[in-house]
Amino acid sequence: MNERVLTPRNRGFLFLDSHPAGCERLVADMWEACPEPVREPAGDGPVALVVGSSAGYGLAATLAGLKRAGVRGIGVSFEKAPTARRTATAGWYRTAATADIARAAGRDLVLLNGDAFSDAMKDQVADLIEQRFGGRLDYLIYSVAAPRRTDPDTGTVHASVLKPIGRANRTRTLVFDDDGAPEVREVETGPAEGNDVEQTVAVMGGADWERWIDHLAGRGLLADGFATAALSYIGSALTAAIYRQGTIGAAKAHLEATARSLDERLGRTVGGRAVTSVNGAAVTQSSTAIPGIALYTGLLRGVLGEGLVPPIRQLAALWDQLTGAAPLELDEEGRIRLDRFELTDDVQAAVADRWESATTATVAELADLDWFRGEVRRLYGFSVPGVDYTARVATDVPWPAHTA
Numbered sequence: 250m251n252e253r254v255l256t257p258r259n260r261g262f263l264f265l266d267s268h269p270a271g272c273e274r275l276v277a278d279m280w281e282a283c284p285e286p287v288r289e290p291a292g293d294g295p296v297a298l299v300v301g302s303s304a305g306y307g308l309a310a311t312l313a314g315l316k317r318a319g320v321r322g323i324g325v326s327f328e329k330a331p332t333a334r335r336t337a338t339a340g341w342y343r344t345a346a347t348a349d350i351a352r353a354a355g356r357d358l359v360l361l362n363g364d365a366f367s368d369a370m371k372d373q374v375a376d377l378i379e380q381r382f383g384g385r386l387d388y389l390i391y392s393v394a395a396p397r398r399t400d401p402d403t404g405t406v407h408a409s410v411l412k413p414i415g416r417a418n419r420t421r422t423l424v425f426d427d428d429g430a431p432e433v434r435e436v437e438t439g440p441a442e443g444n445d446v447e448q449t450v451a452v453m454g455g456a457d458w459e460r461w462i463d464h465l466a467g468r469g470l471l472a473d474g475f476a477t478a479a480l481s482y483i484g485s486a487l488t489a490a491i492y493r494q495g496t497i498g499a500a501k502a503h504l505e506a507t508a509r510s511l512d513e514r515l516g517r518t519v520g521g522r523a524v525t526s527v528n529g530a531a532v533t534q535s536s537t538a539i540p541g542i543a544l545y546t547g548l549l550r551g552v553l554g555e556g557l558v559p560p561i562r563q564l565a566a567l568w569d570q571l572t573g574a575a576p577l578e579l580d581e582e583g584r585i586r587l588d589r590f591e592l593t594d595d596v597q598a599a600v601a602d603r604w605e606s607a608t609t610a611t612v613a614e615l616a617d618l619d620w621f622r623g624e625v626r627r628l629y630g631f632s633v634p635g636v637d638y639t640a641r642v643a644t645d646v647p648w649p650a651h652t653a
């Protein structure tokens with residue numbers, strides 16, 4: 250048993266270790282925060298697949314699916330195992346905690362660790378649906394955020410970048426020094442070059458989502474009325490140059506175009522649906538890597554306080570719309586919008602005001618830094634209320650087994 254006391258060691262927003270007990274508690278807190286089901290599902294519940302189930306919005310999709318919509322099924326993520334020297338990644342521990350919760354709730358949930366972009370993973374999932382889940386998939390939530398993707402047809406490795414398109418972008422961004430003191434800094438990101446846009450679209454666009462649907466449809470595993478949603482983001486004018494108008498925005502536009510063509514096809518073939526779900530800003534490992542997003546999110550929370558809707562509540566609302574517990578509300582582009590709390594004119598005007606006046610000296614009054622710093626640490630299981638960080642913890646937690 251590898252047991253030790255873990256203290257956070259980090260470089261910027263990246264931490265070397267993750268805290269198993271903190272991750273477990275965080276998942277339990279998300280479960281608690283998820284609203285109760287509108288109605289109990291019939292029988293064993295619908296069958297769902299969540300791709301990207303160990304973190305951020307995909308974890309919220311998994312937990313809210315289990316609790317709010319009563320689903321069973323499969324979650325896929327890509328996490329690193331513990332070693333003698335290093336803890337596992339936080340998503341590994343969150344996955345172990347998710348499995349325990351599903352078991353306690355009496356829901357059959359299989360959690361797989363591996364590359365969702367590969368055909369081998371798609372085969373493994375299809376086999377499971379066939380053999381364990383009655384051969385019919387009712388829902389697929391696609392919530393992968395990855396820096397790279399190997400194209401299974403060509404073997405080419407595509408790498409996504411976070412760059413503006415056309416010209417360089419200067420933005421303010423928030424960093425913390427080793428003592429945790431905040432600094433507002435200007436950073437410049439050069440424009441996309443060469444095939445940066447195509448590469449980013451190849452990783453974060455709709456290609457892999459569509460490949461999942463092709464694969465499962467090809468094996469005859471999509472239930473009548475099958476519904477799928479992929480997560481998207483629009484965000485503020487303050488971050489548009491780097492986000493929505495940038496390389497990642499091009500990928501999101503591709504994802505949304507993929508939704509429209511999949512929707513048409515699924516409607517025709519299985520009476521199904523495909524949509525994107527546009528969600529609000531959240532502190533995740535992926536989002537903190539985007540220049541300016543840390544400052545923006547801290548200021549947003551400064552403006553909204555508890556009005557900033559956490560992922561678990563947004564995803565409960567997504568399940569309601571997918572299952573028909575609430576009416577499906579689509580914008581003029583056919584997207585579910587769970588980001589309205591963030592994008593109202595008055596919220597955006599207030600954030601823009603604060604953005605203008607934010608400096609190293611003023612940021613503590615304008616942004617909710619305690620919350621932001623805490624959220625970053627909680628991504629790794631630190632700063633979770635109720636956890637004794639002086640206690641020794643076992644780090645060699647096994648990946649959940651899924652014997653029938």
Ligand SMILES: NC(=O)c1ccc[n+]([C@@H]2O[C@H](COP(=O)([O-])OP(=O)(O)OC[C@H]3O[C@@H](n4cnc5c(N)ncnc54)[C@H](O)[C@@H]3O)[C@@H](O)[C@H]2O)c1
Nearest residue numbers: 301303304305306326327365394395480482530531533535
């Ligand atoms: N964070 C935000 O502010 C925000 C807002 C709106 C929408 N979104 C969208 O939500 C989606 C998820 O983002 P997030 O911020 O929750 O990310 P995240 O980094 O918190 O989680 C990413 C997940 O993808 C999994 N993953 C990565 N590579 C994988 C691979 N090769 N195979 C299998 N699984 C893999 C990880 O294990 C993890 O479960 C993205 O589409 C993102 O654009 C995020």
